[in-house]
Amino acid sequence: IPREQLDGVTGRADLGLSSGNRGRGAGFMVEGGTSRLGLHADVFDRSTADLRVPANLDCTQGGVTRTARRVCNSASDVRGGAVGASLFFDSGYLGASLSDYRSDYGSVAEDEVTIGMKSTRQAVEGEWRNPLSGLQKLKLQAGHTDYRHTEFDAGAPGTVFSNRGNDWRLEARHAKLGALDGVIGLQGESTRFSAVGDEAFAPYSRTRQTALFAHEELTTAWGRLSFGARGESVRVESFGNPDVARFVPASRSFSPRSYALGALWNLAPQWQLTSGLSRTQRAPRDYELFADGAHVATGAYEVGNASL
Numbered sequence: 001i002p003r004e005q006l007d008g009v010t011g012r013a014d015l016g017l018s019s020g021n022r023g024r025g026a027g028f029m030v031e032g033g034t035s036r037l038g039l040h041a042d043v044f045d046r047s048t049a050d051l052r053v054p055a056n057l058d059c060t061q062g063g064v065t066r067t068a069r070r071v072c073n074s075a076s077d078v079r080g081g082a083v084g085a086s087l088f089f090d091s092g093y094l095g096a097s098l099s100d101y102r103s104d105y106g107s108v109a110e111d112e113v114t115i116g117m118k119s120t121r122q123a124v125e126g127e128w129r130n131p132l133s134g135l136q137k138l139k140l141q142a143g144h145t146d147y148r149h150t151e152f153d154a155g156a157p158g159t160v161f162s163n164r165g166n167d168w169r170l171e172a173r174h175a176k177l178g179a180l181d182g183v184i185g186l187q188g189e190s191t192r193f194s195a196v197g198d199e200a201f202a203p204y205s206r207t208r209q210t211a212l213f214a215h216e217e218l219t220t221a222w223g224r225l226s227f228g229a230r231g232e233s234v235r236v237e238s239f240g241n242p243d244v245a246r247f248v249p250a251s252r253s254f255s256p257r258s259y260a261l262g263a264l265w266n267l268a269p270q271w272q273l274t275s276g277l278s279r280t281q282r283a284p285r286d287y288e289l290f291a292d293g294a295h296v297a298t299g300a301y302e303v304g305n306a307s308l
Contacts, residue, residue: 001095001125002038002086006031014044021074022049034084036088038095043081050074050106060111062154073106073114092128110153111297117149134175142168151199159197166190182216193286196243201293201302203247205286223264223272230258234283238290246292250306256281284308 009032016025025046033039050070058065059072079102086095099121107113123143131138147163171185188210195202215228237251260278267273291304 001084001097001123002031002033002040003095003125004091005035006033006038007035008032016046017295018048019052023047030297031050033086034273038086038088038093039157040097041082042085043079045079047077048075055080062112071108072111074108076103077104078103078105081178091129091131092127094124096122096124098122107151112154114152114155115149116152117147119145119147121145135172136175137173139171139173140169142166151197159195159199162192162194162196164192175290179219179242181219182214184214185212187211195241199294200241200244200285202291202304203241203244203288206237206239207234207286209234209283223266226260226264228260232256232283236283236286236289238286247290250290252284252289252306254283256283 013029014025014027017023023046025044027042027044027046029040029042031038031040038241050068050072051074052070054069056067056069057072058067059070061072066136080100082097082099084095084097086093088232100118100238101120102116102118104114104116107115118124121143123141125141126139128138130136135163144166145164148160151158152159167187167189169185169187171183173183188208190206190208192204193202194204209232211230211232213228215232216226220226232255234254234256235251236254238247238249241247258278258280260276260280262274262276265273287302287304289304289306289308291302293302294300295302
């Protein structure tokens with residue numbers, strides 16, 4: 001999403017080759033616009049073969065075992081692109097974007113297991129300068145992400161992992177209160193996770209989170225003081241799985257709190273001394289609470305603890 005006015009057209013190209021994995025890649029980006037309209041577009045493609053190493057390794061695929069100085073099943077193919085546009089006004093801008101990312105790669109832990117991953121995201125963003133008395137800037141961001149990856153065994157699709165979510169963020173920079181300058185804001189996120197197949201190690205779940213945060217800076221004769229705080233409300237729910245009896249419905253709620261304090265001293269024209277103190281909390285993830293199954297990607301049987 002272009003955030004500043006563009007004058008004319010600019011672009012960039014990137015081409016690359018690598019010898020260790022026979023890699024090749026290309027990427028192109030172009031931006032252009034006027035004082036009222038900004039446009040952005042980019043696209044890339046990158047692929048590699050199996051990685052070359054100084055040792056003979058076995059590789060069994062299609063019932064045939066071969067030996068080569070390559071890491072079996074380490075090849076990959078990645079591609080993606082994005083388009084975005086913004087309208088500029090005298091007091092701000094409003095923009096939107098669409099991006100797509102896809103990756104197909106092998107799992108070196110198993111000779112015939114590959115992953116097909118894709119992720120798409122739609123986003124909007126806007127900024128309004130001097131909207132009200134006492135406010136310098138008001139900014140809003142929102143987006144929707146759809147992520148999915150499928151595990152293939154010798155080309156046959158297996159377990160499908162999916163994560164869909166919406167997120168938003170509203171922040172306001174207030175007018176200076178003497179030497180005090182800062183931002184206050186709200187943030188929210190809601191995601192739904194599912195795993196369907198024999199290797200589902202966690203139940204269907206939903207995580208919802210809202211947060212209030214503030215960051216302030218106080219300019220002094222000797223330097224600057226900064227301090228911030230964030231309070232969250234998080235709810236994590238397990239919906240079980242109709243095909244896996246060991247996953248049961250449950251829910252937990254959390255209220256993490258985080259604080260930070262920093263200082264900067266101007267000791268001399270070319271010397272500064274900084275210090276910081278922070279305390280941070282986060283809620284457990286859905287899989288940390290409710291997982292109960294073999295996670296092939298990590299080579300472990302993962303067991304969550306719902307009382308964390």
